[in-house]
Amino acid sequence: MTETVEREIAGPRTYRNSAALVDNADPVWQAAADNGLIDIAVDHESNNRLVVPETGHAFANMCSCSYLGLNRHPAVLEGVVDAVRDTGTIELMTSTTRIRPTIQRRLEEELGDLFGAHALLSTTCSTVTAGLLPLLASGHLAPGGPRVMIFDRYAHFSMAYVKATCAQESLVLTSGHNDIDFIADACRKYPSVAYVADGAYSMGGAAALDQLLELQDRYGLYLYFDDSHSLSIMGERGEGFVRSRTAPGPLTTIVASLGKGFGSGGGVALLHNAAQAEFLARHGGPLGWSQNLSVPTIGAALGSAAIHRSPELGELQAQLRANLALFDELLPTPLSGNGLPVRRIDVGDADRAVRLSTELYQRGFYSSAVFFPIVPKGQAGLRVMIRADMDRSDLTAFAAHVTELSSAE
Amino acid sequence: MTETVEREIAGPRTYRNSAALVDNADPVWQAAADNGLIDIAVDHESNNRLVVPETGHAFANMCSCSYLGLNRHPAVLEGVVDAVRDTGTIELMTSTTRIRPTIQRRLEEELGDLFGAHALLSTTCSTVTAGLLPLLASGHLAPGGPRVMIFDRYAHFSMAYVKATCAQESLVLTSGHNDIDFIADACRKYPSVAYVADGAYSMGGAAALDQLLELQDRYGLYLYFDDSHSLSIMGERGEGFVRSRTAPGPLTTIVASLGKGFGSGGGVALLHNAAQAEFLARHGGPLGWSQNLSVPTIGAALGSAAIHRSPELGELQAQLRANLALFDELLPTPLSGNGLPVRRIDVGDADRAVRLSTELYQRGFYSSAVFFPIVPKGQAGLRVMIRADMDRSDLTAFAAHVTELSSAE
Numbered sequence: 132m133t134e135t136v137e138r139e140i141a142g143p144r145t146y147r148n149s150a151a152l153v154d155n156a157d158p159v160w161q162a163a164a165d166n167g168l169i170d171i172a173v174d175h176e177s178n179n180r181l182v183v184p185e186t187g188h189a190f191a192n193m194c195s196c197s198y199l200g201l202n203r204h205p206a207v208l209e210g211v212v213d214a215v216r217d218t219g220t221i222e223l224m225t226s227t228t229r230i231r232p233t234i235q236r237r238l239e240e241e242l243g244d245l246f247g248a249h250a251l252l253s254t255t256c257s258t259v260t261a262g263l264l265p266l267l268a269s270g271h272l273a274p275g276g277p278r279v280m281i282f283d284r285y286a287h288f289s290m291a292y293v294k295a296t297c298a299q300e301s302l303v304l305t306s307g308h309n310d311i312d313f314i315a316d317a318c319r320k321y322p323s324v325a326y327v328a329d330g331a332y333s334m335g336g337a338a339a340l341d342q343l344l345e346l347q348d349r350y351g352l353y354l355y356f357d358d359s360h361s362l363s364i365m366g367e368r369g370e371g372f373v374r375s376r377t378a379p380g381p382l383t384t385i386v387a388s389l390g391k392g393f394g395s396g397g398g399v400a401l402l403h404n405a406a407q408a409e410f411l412a413r414h415g416g417p418l419g420w421s422q423n424l425s426v427p428t429i430g431a432a433l434g435s436a437a438i439h440r441s442p443e444l445g446e447l448q449a450q451l452r453a454n455l456a457l458f459d460e461l462l463p464t465p466l467s468g469n470g471l472p473v474r475r476i477d478v479g480d481a482d483r484a485v486r487l488s489t490e491l492y493q494r495g496f497y498s499s500a501v502f503f504p505i506v507p508k509g510q511a512g513l514r515v516m517i518r519a520d521m522d523r524s525d526l527t528a529f530a531a532h533v534t535e536l537s538s539a540e
Numbered sequence: 541m542t543e544t545v546e547r548e549i550a551g552p553r554t555y556r557n558s559a560a561l562v563d564n565a566d567p568v569w570q571a572a573a574d575n576g577l578i579d580i581a582v583d584h585e586s587n588n589r590l591v592v593p594e595t596g597h598a599f600a601n602m603c604s605c606s607y608l609g610l611n612r613h614p615a616v617l618e619g620v621v622d623a624v625r626d627t628g629t630i631e632l633m634t635s636t637t638r639i640r641p642t643i644q645r646r647l648e649e650e651l652g653d654l655f656g657a658h659a660l661l662s663t664t665c666s667t668v669t670a671g672l673l674p675l676l677a678s679g680h681l682a683p684g685g686p687r688v689m690i691f692d693r694y695a696h697f698s699m700a701y702v703k704a705t706c707a708q709e710s711l712v713l714t715s716g717h718n719d720i721d722f723i724a725d726a727c728r729k730y731p732s733v734a735y736v737a738d739g740a741y742s743m744g745g746a747a748a749l750d751q752l753l754e755l756q757d758r759y760g761l762y763l764y765f766d767d768s769h770s771l772s773i774m775g776e777r778g779e780g781f782v783r784s785r786t787a788p789g790p791l792t793t794i795v796a797s798l799g800k801g802f803g804s805g806g807g808v809a810l811l812h813n814a815a816q817a818e819f820l821a822r823h824g825g826p827l828g829w830s831q832n833l834s835v836p837t838i839g840a841a842l843g844s845a846a847i848h849r850s851p852e853l854g855e856l857q858a859q860l861r862a863n864l865a866l867f868d869e870l871l872p873t874p875l876s877g878n879g880l881p882v883r884r885i886d887v888g889d890a891d892r893a894v895r896l897s898t899e900l901y902q903r904g905f906y907s908s909a910v911f912f913p914i915v916p917k918g919q920a921g922l923r924v925m926i927r928a929d930m931d932r933s934d935l936t937a938f939a940a941h942v943t944e945l946s947s948a949e
């Protein structure tokens with residue numbers, strides 16, 4: 132094709148740029164693949180012992196988001212079986228805006244009560260984001276007309292993905308990570324602003340919540356948090372980092388995956404009233420299509436909700452804290468002591484991160500090598516997620532291997 | 541806010557326009573709500589008898605996408621229980637690009653074999669679309685540089701949703717429905733073009749497949765079909781409308797929901813090779829995040845796959861055809877005889893469609909009132925989906941009510 136035609140066809144690549152993404156990341160993915168680090172299929176008897184059946188290679192999963200180990204909890208598994216036996220169905224395969232099984236309403240009520248909010252369910256947390264954010268941008272979730280949308284630079288991909296869609300409705304900006312000055316400036320410049328961010332970040336750390344709430348008080352800043360990485364692990368009822376500190380309201384929405392600490396699957400929006408939920412079910416695109424949160428998943432979530440009401444939740448949270456304390460003692464990182472379960476072992480160079488991950492995998496521990504675009508360029512490393520159901524001996528051994536391998540390089 | 545600032549903030553609204561959507565649709569949704577047609581929670585003993593527990597009102601579901609009734613099939617339900625018991629897990633809660641349970645690989649192989657393709661799984665079909673289409677637009681799935689993306693005007697919302705994201709990478713156009721001349725013109729004008737459409741349309745009818753394949757032969761047109769509404773119901777192994785007639789290839793991708801005729805949940809891309817699947821798992825955004833297709837859903841799908849290999853599939857397809865023939869005889873519509881299960885009873889005016897749906901619901905039949913933006917303005921009506929497990933007596937009674945109520949207006 133002539134260059135002129137290509138220029139005519141090519142998009143602006145303001146909010147995404149596949150070529151930059153692929154050109155940078157694919158060689159590293161390929162190195163990971165060459166070292167056997169991706170496309171691994173396993174049997175497993177616990178989260179600490181996954182086995183590749185072809186080779187018998189066994190390893191501990193150091194990067195599962197099942198922070199409390201609920202993905203294998205008997206009550207969660209039995210929740211699936213009970214739900215399927217009781218209802219005799221997988222899903223209605225009808226738009227849940229119109230008709231849904233009573234067991235789904237039961238879960239909405241259960242989560243609403245547990246977390247002090249009006250709960251809207253969907254198939255995944257990214258579906259909630261995809262349905263909700265454009266309506267926030269267009270000014271349909273809060274007064275003040277089209278709302279300037281500020282995405283934190285480190286906001287999860289599932290939020291960054293909808294930037295272009297939001298930009299159809301309003302001005303979209305990207306702030307530095309936790310850049311309160313940038314957000315404050317925008318609040319002074321524009322009549323209505325929203326800030327879109329993780330609560331607890333998928334790559335570690337947390338939102339600057341106190342300062343953000345101050346901006347909300349002063350300027351009416353709308354706050355949208357995906358708090359998937361802290362749900363269940365913090366708070367008396369597992370309400371998570373953000374919900375422990377503030378409530379959903381006319382200018383605050385919290386969403387979360389139920390497929391991480393919570394141990395089931397699907398996504399939830401914690402809203403401040405039923406009217407907002409109904410509005411989103413009507414107009415929130417994927418929130419209204421007939422892709423249902425399945426009955427088995429609802430059953431798992433009900434099983435998990437019961438654990439959240441029992442003393443066991445506190446025990447599991449305490450185990451997680453103890454494992455985190457041990458890890459932080461053995462392998463101090465800049466994230467040490469933050470009370471959240473994601474840790475990063477900084478390496479810098481992507482190839483070196485892949486090498487380290489490979490060595491560790493061979494020694495029986497899978498930790499994710501993370502590199503651009505998962506983390507910024509030059510900040511490659513290993514991502515480790517601490518869980519309540521990790522063995523202290525495994526953590527100790529893992530830390531020793533990391534220390535040995537890092538000093539050897 | 542001043543008008544100037546609002547103008548500065550407001551987006552171009554080229555690919556979506558929340559205000560137009562909400563302003564047009566909400567009054568009709570409200571009328572539906574006022575008539576008790578949305579937000580219905582039910583118990584049910586079959587797809588033909590849903591019961592509102594508070595009132596005891598019982599009705600048949602005339603708008604479930606479970607075209608073969610597999611959402612309640614014992615083998616599908618037992619598939620869930622077996623998978624959970626065998627694996628002892630809900631999901632690994634780790635990016636499946638890195639690690640996935642062997643039961644997921646088993647389902648990939650099973651679907652690949654069943655449908656003659658390389659199968660890539662995800663949480664929903666819309667997730668597959670969201671991950672794949674921007675990479676098609678940017679020129680990463682086929683040679684020829686950025687690819688002009690033509691979306692059929694009636695392509696499902698889950699595809700239309702990603703227009704703005706695709707437009708970041710390439711020129712995005714919207715064609716009339718099945719407007720072959722428009723597509724051919726674009727093929728002559730631009731060096732590489734893709735056409736994005738339903739195979740069997742969610743609101744009835746099908747793609748103009750023969751003519752599209754001709755354009756593919758002549759101009760290298762990439763064809764992307766979401767064939768969710770015909771999977772399982774057509775073809776010896778339930779391969780659906782498009783796959784019965786053509787295969788995935790370097791310029792053809794078929795995606796489908798497993799949560800409709802197939803009776804389980806999740807989404808699948810039928811690709812032409814493993815390399816494409818791996819590329820998408822690496823770079824396809826939501827296809828690589830750690831939102832997993834859950835083990836219970838995989839179990840349901842394995843149960844359904846076994847039915848697809850048995851003579852029962854043909855029997856269920858025949859029952860569906862018989863029910864369709866009966867419906868078409870009783871209530872002829874422009875879609876009669878097309879072999880697909882979606883029917884529309886045209887009403888025209890949205891309020892009248894809501895009234896008709898209300899009357900039918902009170903008489904024991906839920907059919908969806910559909911209106912803008914679900915269908916074009918002025919083309920409101922009832923959407924009815926025929927299933928294999930409908931009772932002939934229910935169909936006969938439903939048709940009689942429609943005839944009576946329509947003539948009374």
